[in-house]
Amino acid sequence: EDQVTQSPEALRLQEGESSSLNCSYTVSGLRGLFWYRQDPGKGPEFLFTLYSAGEEKEKERLKATLTKKESFLHITAPKPEDSATYLCAVQPWGETSGSRLTFGEGTQLTVNP
Amino acid sequence: GAGVSQSPSNKVTEKGKDVELRCDPISGHTALYWYRQSLGQGLEFLIYFQGNSAPDKSGLPSDRFSAERTGGSVSTLTIQRTQQEDSAVYLCASSSPGTVEQYFGPGTRLTVT
Numbered sequence: 001e002d003q004v005t006q007s008p009e010a011l012r013l014q015e016g017e018s019s020s021l022n023c024s025y026t027v028s029g030l031r032g033l034f035w036y037r038q039d040p041g042k043g044p045e046f047l048f049t050l051y052s053a054g055e056e057k058e059k060e061r062l063k064a065t066l067t068k069k070e071s072f073l074h075i076t077a078p079k080p081e082d083s084a085t086y087l088c089a090v091q092p093w094g095e096t097s098g099s100r101l102t103f104g105e106g107t108q109l110t111v112n113p
Numbered sequence: 114g115a116g117v118s119q120s121p122s123n124k125v126t127e128k129g130k131d132v133e134l135r136c137d138p139i140s141g142h143t144a145l146y147w148y149r150q151s152l153g154q155g156l157e158f159l160i161y162f163q164g165n166s167a168p169d170k171s172g173l174p175s176d177r178f179s180a181e182r183t184g185g186s187v188s189t190l191t192i193q194r195t196q197q198e199d200s201a202v203y204l205c206a207s208s209s210p211g212t213v214e215q216y217f218g219p220g221t222r223l224t225v226t
Contacts, residue, residue: 004155032213043117043204043217044156087156091213099144099208100169101215103156 002027006088006104013078013111021073021107023088033071034101035064036087044087078111085109115139117218119205125224126195134190134221136205144208145188146215147180151201159203162188195225 005024013019025033032051036044048057050066057064061082063074073086085108089101118137126132138145147159158172162182173179177196182188192199202222206215 034214036217041219043206043219046214046216049214089156099161099163100146100158100172101148101156102158103148105153105155 002090002092002102004088004090004102004104006107008107009105010108013109015079015111015113016077018074018076018078021086023071023104024069025071025090027090027092029093031091031093033066034089034091035073036089038085038087038106080111080113083109083111117205117207117216119218119221121221122219123222125226128197128225129194131191131193132195132223134203136188136218138186138205138207139216142207142209143185145182146206147190148204148206149201150204156204197225199223200225
């Protein structure tokens with residue numbers, strides 16, 4: 001059974017204080033690992049897809065990295081508008097089950113001005 | 114372009130009533146997914162459509178839940194004889210052919226009283 005564990009559950013940062021969010025996963029065969037951002041009352045917003053260990057993707061102040069067991073979302077010099085819940089999900093290879101995403105419970109990030 | 118749309122945005126119903134939730138995917142997206150997000154829990158997969166067929170419906174929690182998709186576009190999730198534990202945000206996502214990224218709608222918040 002695929003599993004995703006995110007830590008910490010909640011993180012408070014001061015504006016400009018860089019940090020990292022962790023996503024540990026177990027999956028039979030990784031097709032893709034996904035990061036989403038979710039604001040209160042809204043659906044998840046797609047950020048990144050990572051496919052293989054060693055891969056990195058960047059977007060503005062965010063950088064996602066992947067190893068064989070975990071992924072990190074690095075936030076550099078965050079701003080208050082980066083406050084949101086960040087979700088990690090995995091998709092396994094397979095026939096019918098290969099398209100479902102298994103999500104972690106998220107990290108709630110608050111960036112104070 | 115237009116994203117995934119869902120209606121209604123909020124639904125309050127009495128225990129025992131039936132409800133229908135609608136999802137309109139991004140134009141041209143052949144894959145459609147339903148997830149459920151309960152308070153304090155991660156997103157939970159319900160069902161996956163490829164075109165009008167559902168190769169993976171293993172996430173439906175009971176036979177009170179059903180879904181259909183017509184014309185390879187709009188999907189309806191039906192919950193019969195609603196229970197209080199059905200209260201959650203129901204999210205729909207879609208993806209385009211040959212890609213793995215899933216794009217989410219804003220969700221329908223269902224409250225069963």
